[in-house]
Structure formats: C-alpha cells, structure tokens
Amino acid sequence: MRRRLRRDDSGFTLLELLVVIAILGLLIGLVAPAVLRQLGNARVSVAKQSIERIGSILDMYKLDVGSYPTTDQGLQALVEQPSGVTTWNGPYVKGKVPVDPWNRPYTYRDPSDRAGHDFDLCSAGPSGTGGDSQICNP
Structure with a gap:
C-alpha cells in the first residue's frame, strides 16, 4: 500500500493574501x-474656539486695566505685567503666550483694522500665509 502524503491545508495561499492586501489598500x-480632512477641520475649529477664549481673557484684562493691551505689548501682557500698568491683576494666562493649532503665534492688533472690532486677534490658518485661510475674532 502506498502512503499518501497529506498536504497541510491550515495556511493561506498567496492569492488569498494578495486579495486581502488589495482590499486593505482600497479601504x-x-x-x-x-x-x-476631518483632522484639518478639527484644527480650524480649535483655532476658532481658542480665539474666542483669548478674546474673553482680553476682556478680563480690559476690566482690570481699563484698556486692551497695545499692539506693542501684545499677548505677552496676559502673561507678564507691562511696564506702566498698575492695575494689572494677572497673569491671565499661565505659562507662555498661547499659539495656534499649527504652533504659530497669533497676530494681535489694537486698535483693530476691521470696522466694528476693538482689537484683531487672528491665526494665519492652515497655510500659514493668512489671506482667505486666516481665522480672526468674530
């Protein structure tokens, strides 16, 4: 009697592996x-929320000092007391001056270049160049 050699059928064939890899690649x-795309939208949303939060902090600064920080003082006035300001009640922000979700500094101007705004607080947006992608306080 001849012995038949049994083939071990417990593995995968090369064709099966290629099909799985192709499906994973498509997915x-x-x-x-x-x-x-969702990650990019999330960063824009975080930038808008951060600008609103920093705007609220700037309003608290104005209540204490009587005016918003000047452009020269910038957002650093929220961390360290500016010279000549006696009613400063900070620090309003712990640590260092906040940066936008792309790790770039916010642009701050007082008075605002835009009508109907006390100050401008903007992020250059995802591109970093401003323009249409710039995100500013409402």
Missing part, C-alpha cells in the same frame, strides 16, 4: 483622505 485609499 485605506478611500478612508485616509476623509480622516485627514
């Missing part, structure tokens, strides 16, 4: 752009 190709 990643379809899902990754949507995830990256």
Whole structure:
C-alpha cells in the first residue's frame, strides 16, 4: 500500500493574501483622505474656539486695566505685567503666550483694522500665509 502524503491545508495561499492586501489598500485609499480632512477641520475649529477664549481673557484684562493691551505689548501682557500698568491683576494666562493649532503665534492688533472690532486677534490658518485661510475674532 502506498502512503499518501497529506498536504497541510491550515495556511493561506498567496492569492488569498494578495486579495486581502488589495482590499486593505482600497479601504485605506478611500478612508485616509476623509480622516485627514476631518483632522484639518478639527484644527480650524480649535483655532476658532481658542480665539474666542483669548478674546474673553482680553476682556478680563480690559476690566482690570481699563484698556486692551497695545499692539506693542501684545499677548505677552496676559502673561507678564507691562511696564506702566498698575492695575494689572494677572497673569491671565499661565505659562507662555498661547499659539495656534499649527504652533504659530497669533497676530494681535489694537486698535483693530476691521470696522466694528476693538482689537484683531487672528491665526494665519492652515497655510500659514493668512489671506482667505486666516481665522480672526468674530
């Protein structure tokens, strides 16, 4: 009697592995752009919320001092007492001056260049160049 050699069928074939890899590649190709788009939208949302929060802190500064920090004093006035300001009740922000979600400093101007605003507090946005992608206080 001849002995038949049994083949071990417990593994995967090369074709099965290639099909799984192709399906994973398609899923990643379809899902990754949507995830990256959501990440970009989340940073814009965080920038808007941070600008509103810093605007509220600037309002508290104005209540204590009587005016917003000058452009020269900038947001540093929220961390360290500016010279010549006696009614400063800070620090209003712990640590260092806040930066936007892209790790760039906010642009602060007092008085505002825009009509109907006391000050300008802006992030250059995702591109870092400002323009249409610039995010400013409402």
